[in-house]
């Protein structure tokens with residue numbers, strides 16, 4: 001169908017949804033109730049403020065504080081609204097049409113599938129936007145009282161709209177996938193819950209947890225998202241997050257669109273391109289951040305301890321690992337099963353990549369890794385030193401060598417025992433309490449106090465506390481352990497992604513249902529990335545590490561962490577292969593898994609092809625001798 | 636070029652690891668203007684076939700094309716020229732009849748200024764003009780069925796695929812649908828209409844195909860099929876009295892008459908308003924040989940020599956009131972075919 005600009009505006013799905021949604025008094029009652037509720041909240045708070053001022057003169061509440069508080073009172077119900085009402089509308093959008101048997105009639109028309117999805121999405125977003133925007137007059141009271149910058153309110157509205165697009169699109173995606181509305185709603189809210197947990201927990205964990213590569217990755221990601229740093233520029237607060245949310249939303253909407261197509265596999269390239277953008281855009285900005293932090297000392301004034309730029313490769317490593325089960329599970333068609341190896345090879349051809357067949361998943365994911373590496377080098381080239389991209393690890397940059405294995409004892413006041421480990425200085429007081437200080441990525445000093453009764457508290461300070469000795473400079477000792485650099489890291493990442501992709505495919509072939517395979521793959525990802533971390537944490541200071549620690553070899557981020565921080569990497573970890581560079585360990589382990597998966601796949605696909613060939617015909621043989629004749633007028 | 640061309644079409648549904656064959660090997664050709672009655676019991680594979688033509692299902696093997704366009708290769712082009720009415724469909728809540736049609740008119744990308752007149756046209760055609768501002772969910776089942784037909788007509792398709800358009804309707808609604816189909820026929824549309832009930836087809840189909848268990852058993856021109864399947868055709872003889880004697884005379888002419896059935900004392904109505912009621916005449920016992928009634932004979936002689944039977948009866952002094960060939964009785968054909976009595 002030729003592209004027609006008028007069709008963008010003339011969206012029958014949107015027209016119908018809006019007609020129905022605003023029909024009758026219902027929508028107006030919802031609107032009135034919502035505004036009424038907000039107004040009552042504001043009035044109560046404002047009355048308190050007013051009576052305080054009356055009773056105590058201007059010495060009562062601070063107007064700016066009250067203004068900011070009012071802003072929160074109005075903002076919070078809206079966040080709730082966007083997060084809970086939008087998905088409620090969209091998660092039924094497709095399933096209900098399927099259940100009431102109207103979908104076939106709709107997809108038979110000339111409306112493009114993307115028009116159907118945008119219509120559904122816009123109608124849901126439009127409704128929540130109507131509710132959000134109708135609160136603007138109430139927001140003006142905050143202005144009157146002060147305390148909230150206009151740009152803050154602008155950011156808030158922008159993120160609300162972007163958020164409702166994202167979450168609405170997620171509901172739509174589940175709706176196009178799920179068998180029934182019930183499943184769609186459950187899946188949508190479950191995803192929402194997990195997302196919220198991740199968003200709330202990860203940054204707080206990383207902030208309270210020292211200085212390593214992981215926290216720098218999260219810090220740079222955060223700064224990219226909040227717009228504090230985007231490819232070297234400072235944007236309006238929240239633009240980055242809004243943009244990423246929107247791309248993510250468009251990605252999920254595209255997946256929903258593809259599900260509606262007659263031949264979804266012919267449109268496989270759309271989700272793939274969007275995935276590419278979703279990984280590569282933030283990654284490019286992050287690579288630039290790491291470059292600036294390390295070479296240009298851009299954030300040194302804020303007290304940030306930068307690390308070699310190679311550490312930022314952890315982001316694509318982690319993200320692609322998380323994306324692998326999505327692309328590497330699905331249904332194996334009998335034709336693919338019959339010639340499995342040939343179709344795996346064919347997956348590397350551009351046409352197969354475009355159609356997005358299951359067997360082209362390893363190829364796509366490998367290209368994604370290579371594209372990240374290319375962009376990493378590209379950032380270096382743009383900054384004027386492409387060559388140093390290949391020597392951007394800790395060793396090459398002359399970092400100190402192997403640190404002492406035991407905590408360093410530092411001289412301090414009598415009666416107290418002081419020690420330094422990594423970048424943390426611990427002071428044990430005579431009464432049994434202790435204090436530990438370290439510099440966190442944003443430059444502040446984190447102080448952990450442990451009291452005699454076993455309780456503890458964390459405080460953040462701008463400067464190093466006077467009662468704790470400063471971290472001594474550790475002299476370089478002995479030859480550094482081998483690490484490898486960019487090329488080796490990429491080799492290990494490609495090996496890990498290919499191995500994991502084949503593993504997911506063998507799960508698909510084994511279980512024969514996509515969802516079970518995907519679930520198993522994710523359970524595996526999370527256990528293998530959490531188990532060694534937990535083994536490490538529970539064993540701090542101890543000598544016997546549980547064998548789980550060796551699961552680090554399954555984590556493709558570890559090689560980059562080791563390349564980035566060769567000095568402290570082996571402090572705690574006593575792994576199976578000793579001081580063998582992580583990239584080699586990871587490559588070997590994943591190659592082994594890949595080979596085993598291939599053998600398993602060979603076996604399973606044979607089985608699938610065989611059972612497809614011997615398909616049972618249920619139909620009884622009719623006694624009628626077929627008098628089949630083509631119907632042609634006898635002229 | 637035939638309007639619809641189906642070659643060795645096959646469909647298997649996957650159930651776990653097994654395949655279930657819903658349609659075995661269907662080949663068919665229809666010309667423009669044909670009204671093809673697709674008949675078969677439930678589960679025979681009619682819906683499967685129609686959905687494949689409508690590009691909603693992908694065939695396992697074989698090809699199908701409409702107006703020379705392959706349904707698998709160019710689903711979008713097919714959807715532009717096909718009007719599809721599913722066997723089960725729903726309507727949107729909270730929407731008026733004209734809005735419903737306007738929705739489909741804009742979904743079919745008709746120019747905005749032409750939509751109102753097209754909506755009025757299809758409403759007039761389907762006799763729903765007074766219901767224009769009613770809510771869709773307030774319509775009766777028959778009206779909803781006609782509304783669905785109306786929306787199928789909005790983009791003026793060349794080919795219409797109607798899956799059991801009259802199922803679940805009361806007699807009056809059925810007749811309305813039947814009249815509507817006749818009207819579409821006169822507009823020159825090529826129509827495939829499926830049904831598991833036969834009599835509603837015979838009036839307007841010029842071709843039929845009978846399908847059972849995924850296999851097309853017979854297909855062709857209605858009259859030709861009736862003849863080739865039966866090897867005989869029925870003649871009804873109505874006499875005023877002495878039915879016993881007439882029965883005896885007819886039974887005696889065994890060279891051209893295969894069977895003689897007494898089917899009742901009244902003349903059978905041709906345009907029976909209730910198609911579910913027995914259109915297949917039951918054979919009864921002659922209670923009173925001197926009374927009048929209707930006899931149905933299976934004639935196996937030359938088609939142009941039927942008058943000889945009438946001649947014999949009249950010469951024997953039987954008071955013949957009527958002597959005629961009833962409309963082709965598909966149900967009869969169907970019963971014979973599906974029992975396997977193909978000559």
Ligand SMILES: Nc1ncnc2c1ncn2[C@@H]1O[C@H](COP(=O)(O)OP(=O)(O)O)[C@@H](O)[C@H]1O
Nearest residue numbers: 648655657675676677678679680681682683684
């Ligand atoms: N989605 C499906 N999955 C599995 N079997 C199906 C499916 N749809 C139809 N069938 C089977 O295919 C056969 C033909 O069905 P159908 O085409 O609906 O018959 P009809 O329309 O003639 O009643 C039936 O045996 C039915 O059970």
Ligand SMILES: [Mg+2]
Nearest residue numbers: 678681682722
């Ligand atoms: Mg059916």
